[in-house]
Amino acid sequence: MDHPSPTPAAVLTSTATAALADSSLTDRAGWLRAAADVLDGHADQIVRLADEETHLGAARLTGELARTTGQLRLFADAVEEGSFLDVTIDHADPDVPRPDVRRMMRPLGPVAVFAASNFPLAFSVAGGDTASALAAGCPVVVKAHEGHPRLSALVGGLLATVLPAGAVTVLHGREAGRALVRDPAIRAVGFTGSLTGGRALFDLAAGRPDPIPFYGELGSLNPVVVTPAAVAARGEAVARDFVASFTLGSGQFCTKPGLLFLPAGHGLEAALVEAVAAVRPGPLLGEWIRAGFDERLAALAALPGVRGLVAPAPGDGHTASAALLTVPAARFAAEPAAAQECFGPASLVIEYADRADLLAALAAVPGSLTATVHGESDDDADLVRAVLDLATERAGRVVWNGWPTGVTVGWAMHHGGPWPSTTAPLHTSVGVAAIRRFLRPVAYQNLPDALLPEALREANPLGLPRRVDGRLREPVAATPR
Incomplete structure (x- = not known):
């Protein structure tokens, strides 16, 4: 070729x-x-x-x-x-x-x-x-x-x-x-x-x-897991903040939380519906985004076991209203088509019956940029550790008691994750x-000092931090670089 x-x-x-x-x-x-x-x-x-x-x-x-x-x-x-x-x-x-x-x-x-x-x-x-x-x-x-x-x-x-x-x-x-x-x-x-x-x-x-x-x-689903203790302590606040996060920017962020795991009997359905209904329709990037959003949302709603909580109102080519659906965790774990990104202001609530139910459904989530856990100090420590272990395996950034939307640009940030997120x-x-x-790394063996790149010369003329004979060396006074 x-x-x-x-x-x-x-x-x-x-x-x-x-x-x-x-x-x-x-x-x-x-x-x-x-x-x-x-x-x-x-x-x-x-x-x-x-x-x-x-x-x-x-x-x-x-x-x-x-x-x-x-x-x-x-x-x-x-x-x-x-x-x-x-x-x-x-x-x-x-x-x-x-x-x-x-x-x-x-x-x-x-x-x-x-x-x-x-x-x-x-x-x-x-x-x-x-x-x-x-x-x-x-x-x-x-x-x-x-x-x-x-x-x-x-x-x-x-x-x-x-x-x-x-x-x-x-x-x-x-x-x-x-x-x-x-x-x-x-x-x-x-x-x-x-x-x-x-x-x-x-x-x-x-x-x-x-x-x-x-x-x-x-693309990324960015799951959010809420423990029973977190629901009891601040469930309505979590519901409101979740809706604000998944509808931010009309749901067009790669870190949008597309999945919310809640314990069965959480009692937050009314709060979720109220918060979603209060979100005004927002602009989408173009008609191609709207077409993809409508198609994926319809496919998700048609899956066995999926129930609509808030249906989107009709909109033109540049706007969309928020939508929210729910499904039992066991049904989600058994249906691979449920674990696909819906780019736009929509999310899926997954209700788990117990620890095993939660972990099985969470294991069905493909690689994501982020995974979030909302918990409390009096939580079941074994449950929290198991969820954090799965989150670490499935995502590049693990968030505790916060939201994935809003990515800090700094030295420590990692914005990546297992396939298919990246x-x-x-x-x-x-x-x-x-x-x-x-x-890419290049190693130079036995070159005379004068032929080496400046960064590698013995006198360290650029004053760079370097590892020499296995030990980190702090920068020294440098000539202009």
Whole structure:
């Protein structure tokens, strides 16, 4: 099988590969901060155009822009701090015997990024995938989402004014996206979107003559388990907060809690129905989202044992009202079709009879980005531990007495999980650790000091944190990077 011809964007980006890979850490951090500054400087224009194309509202989009520029600055800080290079040195030891070996992380090469529909800024042209790839020293080709093409062009043009030529390129069209994954210049792919679309691109990436990493986020159910003690202590508050979480942003967040496990006889049905009925219809991202929501909701409602609590009211192509359904845990565990994401403002309440019933149903939940447990100090400790063990096995982030919507962008965050929530559960698409996706280790054996990358030289001229002969060494005073 021959390689396809490179896309024009990949050819352009290849001119930036060496420039970014060889850039100083100071320059790289400066570019990331400049990107944040230019976006903040055009905030009004960006938010206005984003709202025209996505209907998400100025308040939500203003916050999302702040997250986008904030994570660009966070990656700038991480680049300057330098631990992402994972510099490790084993000096030669004739008594072992052992040669001198020095290892560090190097940029993987040009990266393809597929923008998401539901985060037109934070997971789009200047979003977390792009920011982390640039921080790693990789140029980026972004396949813009069809839901916000003019916004993508605007943001791409603004970035071009402050970044090196070819550092970020924007493409449009589905066929261009497929060609991009096959392009021999591309060394990795970041994707946020549907299971169907992501799996197709994942297979393309794996089927290349030279398979490349595909970091896909494909959908998540994000189960929430409420113990009997938590129901007794604060059941109505849990019900209200659950509804607020699953309807946030019209249910179009990847961390939306799609499943609520409650003990049988919980007595919260009236509170749940009242809270859902009070939620005003909200905007969806487009008619294609509405069509998918209607289709999946109808399929879920038709499953044996599923009962509707609140049916959605009719809406136009850009709005949807909330819906809530319920099913016994034993029926859920026996029906694989019940454990599929319904993207939009709908969720499923699963009623469990006892510990065994709960654990069997929870075991039927596929891999998720998050799993949440609401419990109390006087809970059955064995039950809570068993639930937490299953949650840890099934999800990348375990939440206690909180809600999964709202993902902190920081050093410790992990936004990933077992299949089908992501294709690479070892990695995150949010937070500083996202940079690891676009790096690869290279070890240098017995090279003269003058021929080593600066980060590996004996004097540590960059002042980086390093592990030397098995011991972590704090940074030392550095020359400019």
